[in-house]
Amino acid sequence: MSKTRNLFQGMEKLCRNLIPNKYALLLVSAFGFNQLSLANPDLLIDLQGEITQGSLMVGKTQPGNSVHLDDRALKVSRHGLFTFGFSRDDEHNYQLKITSGNEELVKSLQPSKREYNIQRVNGIAKKIMNPDPKDIERARQDSKQIGQVRNQEADNIDFAHGFIAPSKGRVTGVYGSQRVYNGKPGNPHYGIDYAGKTGTLVQAPAAGVVTLWVPDMFYSGGTLVIDHGHGVTSTFLHLSGSLVKEGDNVLQGQNVAKIGSTGRSTGPHLDWRVNWFKVRLDPALVLKLPNMQTFK
Numbered sequence: 001m002s003k004t005r006n007l008f009q010g011m012e013k014l015c016r017n018l019i020p021n022k023y024a025l026l027l028v029s030a031f032g033f034n035q036l037s038l039a040n041p042d043l044l045i046d047l048q049g050e051i052t053q054g055s056l057m058v059g060k061t062q063p064g065n066s067v068h069l070d071d072r073a074l075k076v077s078r079h080g081l082f083t084f085g086f087s088r089d090d091e092h093n094y095q096l097k098i099t100s101g102n103e104e105l106v107k108s109l110q111p112s113k114r115e116y117n118i119q120r121v122n123g124i125a126k127k128i129m130n131p132d133p134k135d136i137e138r139a140r141q142d143s144k145q146i147g148q149v150r151n152q153e154a155d156n157i158d159f160a161h162g163f164i165a166p167s168k169g170r171v172t173g174v175y176g177s178q179r180v181y182n183g184k185p186g187n188p189h190y191g192i193d194y195a196g197k198t199g200t201l202v203q204a205p206a207a208g209v210v211t212l213w214v215p216d217m218f219y220s221g222g223t224l225v226i227d228h229g230h231g232v233t234s235t236f237l238h239l240s241g242s243l244v245k246e247g248d249n250v251l252q253g254q255n256v257a258k259i260g261s262t263g264r265s266t267g268p269h270l271d272w273r274v275n276w277f278k279v280r281l282d283p284a285l286v287l288k289l290p291n292m293q294t295f296k
């Protein structure tokens with residue numbers, strides 16, 4: 001169930017399950033920290049994730065240290081775990097700052113630019129929709145409700161134990177892709193789409209707490225949100241049913257829902273989204289994160 005295969009290279013791989021200081025030192029030098037940081041390798045023990053657009057990063061420091069991304073204080077668990085993510089088009093140069101007493105480590109992190117699949121559609125007028133004002137209001141309420149549960153900062157640290165695909169279906173849609181109609185860009189696609197018949201079971205990609213189940217949202221139809229902690233959530237769209245209810249704790253791999261084609265969907269499939277608060281992440285990158293099994 002834990003995916004520790006061929007996912008990371010070089011130092012990160014070496015350090016994955018090795019926490020002692022000499023490996024932390026290797027990791028720190030591999031990442032090019034300043035000399036000061038070498039004096040205290042406990043400041044940043046491990047940092048996993050690709051420093052690229054759409055990525056979720058998971059780090060570990062000594063419990064009790066504080067962590068900032070620019071001016072934003074990140075939640076640090078009692079095991080020293082923290083997380084943050086980069087949006088699809090993020091090119092900002094962040095300063096990750098870890099503080100212990102009067103010792104401080106600062107690391108610059110600038111997500112690398114990615115190429116997304118852009119389809120240009122010319123000479124075709126984009127279909128003009130005249131949605132009912134009632135539908136517009138409904139959709140507004142739906143997105144408010146989803147936004148609220150995505151903005152919670154729960155204490156659980158299930159985001160740090162690795163992720164598995166929620167479906168065995170063929171991948172039919174990827175993160176970041178976008179259609180441009182007569183030069184006018186449409187909304188990018190933010191999930192992974194998996195092919196699957198209506199009723200096919202969906203597995204929880206990581207453990208967590210069910211924070212939302214609504215069977216009939218306007219655009220996304222049957223919509224389920226699982227909170228993996230510290231602002232990291234999974235959202236599943238177009239479901240035909242749920243096997244769980246709000247407030248339930250779920251385990252990684254547990255059957256939680258059924259694929260469907262509810263809401264504004266062109267056919268049965270699973271659309272899986274991952275967020276860090278409002279920031280929309282690439283689930284394909286999240287799947288590469290290792291299990292940081294460093295406590296218990």
Ligand SMILES: [Zn+2]
Binds near residue numbers: 173189191271
């Ligand atoms: Zn989709």
